[in-house]
Amino acid sequence: MTLSKPEVVALLEINTSSDACSYLRKKADEAGRLLTGNKAYMWGAIGLDYAPCPANCDFCSFGEAWGLIETEKIYTLPAILAKVKEYVDNQVHFIVLRTTQYYSLDTLTDYVQTIRQEVAGDYEIVVNVGEFDLPTANRMHAHGVEGVYHAIRLREGVDTRFQTKERLDTLSAVKQSPLKLIHLVEPVGIEHSYEEIANRFLCSLEYGVCISGIMARIPVKGTPLGEMPRLSDEEIAKMIAVLRLSGGKTVEHICVHPASELAIQSGANVVVIETGAIPRDKALITGKWLNFDYVAAKRFFEENGFII
Numbered sequence: 001m002t003l004s005k006p007e008v009v010a011l012l013e014i015n016t017s018s019d020a021c022s023y024l025r026k027k028a029d030e031a032g033r034l035l036t037g038n039k040a041y042m043w044g045a046i047g048l049d050y051a052p053c054p055a056n057c058d059f060c061s062f063g064e065a066w067g068l069i070e071t072e073k074i075y076t077l078p079a080i081l082a083k084v085k086e087y088v089d090n091q092v093h094f095i096v097l098r099t100t101q102y103y104s105l106d107t108l109t110d111y112v113q114t115i116r117q118e119v120a121g122d123y124e125i126v127v128n129v130g131e132f133d134l135p136t137a138n139r140m141h142a143h144g145v146e147g148v149y150h151a152i153r154l155r156e157g158v159d160t161r162f163q164t165k166e167r168l169d170t171l172s173a174v175k176q177s178p179l180k181l182i183h184l185v186e187p188v189g190i191e192h193s194y195e196e197i198a199n200r201f202l203c204s205l206e207y208g209v210c211i212s213g214i215m216a217r218i219p220v221k222g223t224p225l226g227e228m229p230r231l232s233d234e235e236i237a238k239m240i241a242v243l244r245l246s247g248g249k250t251v252e253h254i255c256v257h258p259a260s261e262l263a264i265q266s267g268a269n270v271v272v273i274e275t276g277a278i279p280r281d282k283a284l285i286t287g288k289w290l291n292f293d294y295v296a297a298k299r300f301f302e303e304n305g306f307i308i
């Protein structure tokens with residue numbers, strides 16, 4: 001059973017520093033551990049192309065119009081294979097290949113097939129790409145893609161140049177295919193109302209989301225939203241707790257990005273590690289973003305009693 005919109009909004013309205021919020025986070029933590037068998041997962045993203053994107057979303061460092069990318073970098077297959085292997089060798093379960101909007105899906109699909117041949121292990125490949133139709137979704141699945149990260153962003157069509165309809169069409173293609181849908185509520189900032197957040201979460205349930213969660217908007221200087229501060233970890237942890245309790249058994253995994261210990265004590269069981277091209281940073285990241293790597297992620301989980 002999932003909660004109704006008024007119920008989700010009412011929980012989000014709980015004061016973040018109140019005893020009620022501590023209780024909410026505690027109950028969400030208990031519910032998450034019960035539902036997942038106390039299992040936690042690392043999500044390892046690789047940004048494949050550090051390049052200007054003509055879609056110009058107001059929060060994204062890649063927007064061509066913001067002129068933040070000085071020297072392009074497109075990762076080659078051998079470099080991608082090395083990064084995938086590093087993640088898999090370090091227990092990262094979700095290998096996420098992320099691109100800008102118009103990266104070739106044919107190239108990506110070929111890469112996935114090679115990754116599957118070259119890197120043994122218990123992992124799932126997720127792609128985070130532009131729009132696609134059902135035949136493409138089926139083809140990606142046939143080549144070894146297990147899931148797709150795709151989101152209707154908060155204020156889609158206002159802070160982005162997309163129409164919600166075209167993003168929904170891609171979500172429909174995912175729903176009709178064997179691919180899993182991963183859709184966080186994002187990019188959440190101080191500008192969004194609780195109603196907007198509830199709407200986005202409840203909409204993702206209609207498309208069968210299996211990993212939900214909260215991704216904060218990170219202000220990147222030089223982008224239109226670059227001067228708007230990010231939300232506190234406390235507020236994000238509360239939202240994580242609300243999503244965990246609102247999704248019931250329908251949504252098994254709840255992800256938080258950027259990670260905080262408070263969030264994984266509030267119902268989140270998936271955290272993100274990132275390398276390469278990252279829309280939250282104007283620099284190309286050759287290590288791990290904010291130095292949050294699998295060692296730090298494992299420590300968070302192990303110190304809080306999770307099984308990775």
Ligand code: SF4
Pocket residue numbers: 053054055056057060061062063099100101279
């Ligand atoms: S968020 Fe995606 S679509 Fe928008 S500018 Fe960045 S890469 Fe392009």
